[in-house]
Amino acid sequence: MPGRTAVPPPPPPPARRPPRVLSWRLRRNPLRRRSDLVQGWIGVALLLSASAATPAAVVLAADAAHDRATRTARQQAQTRYETTATLLENARRHSEPGSAEARGTRYPTRVRYTGPEGRPRTATTDVPPSLSRGSTLRVWVGADGQLTDPPLTPAQVRNRVRGSAVIAALGVPAASIAAYGVTSRIVQRRRLAAWDRAWADTAPRWTAAP
Numbered sequence: 001m002p003g004r005t006a007v008p009p010p011p012p013p014p015a016r017r018p019p020r021v022l023s024w025r026l027r028r029n030p031l032r033r034r035s036d037l038v039q040g041w042i043g044v045a046l047l048l049s050a051s052a053a054t055p056a057a058v059v060l061a062a063d064a065a066h067d068r069a070t071r072t073a074r075q076q077a078q079t080r081y082e083t084t085a086t087l088l089e090n091a092r093r094h095s096e097p098g099s100a101e102a103r104g105t106r107y108p109t110r111v112r113y114t115g116p117e118g119r120p121r122t123a124t125t126d127v128p129p130s131l132s133r134g135s136t137l138r139v140w141v142g143a144d145g146q147l148t149d150p151p152l153t154p155a156q157v158r159n160r161v162r163g164s165a166v167i168a169a170l171g172v173p174a175a176s177i178a179a180y181g182v183t184s185r186i187v188q189r190r191r192l193a194a195w196d197r198a199w200a201d202t203a204p205r206w207t208a209a210p
Helices: 034-079 100-104 154-206
Strands: 081-087 107-114 120-127 136-141
Touching (some): 034 154
Antiparallel strands (some): 081 136, 107 120
16 A cells, blocks of 8 residues: 555574584484495594593503603613713803803713723813813713713603603694594595496486487
């Protein structure tokens, strides 16, 4: 009728959101295949296995690393000794003497020290910059008479334990992801093979006779 305002039609109902990618393989729907269900349950099983195995793997890796590092530190402490070495040449000078970088820099320099057999030996070791010839410093000597690092400290043992724990914490989920990738490839190959067989049965019905 004239003078009456037209009423706009009601808005269409919101479209139904598709199922989430992580769970659509397990939901009932007419397009779900048996391989989708198998792949979905494999993912769930690997997720639960990784969640349960990661804490145990971390504890086992940390314990093993602690025992191994402790034995190594004890063996090093028994077979290595500290002695005095004398510089046979001047150490290099740093371009910025007195700086923080200079304090953390070491330069290879020839030194003389006493070996385990009591005879003098010469070797090259890293020394602070600007040390003059004839200066002395403490070095560590191994059972073979060669210069070596000092025995592991408690802090270094703890760092090795932490490193092993981190590797285990990352390794178990990574292994689960890799296993899921491999099984997904296998399922996909079987799925494609099934499609080929189905098409081989269907194709003759769609092919025109010569």
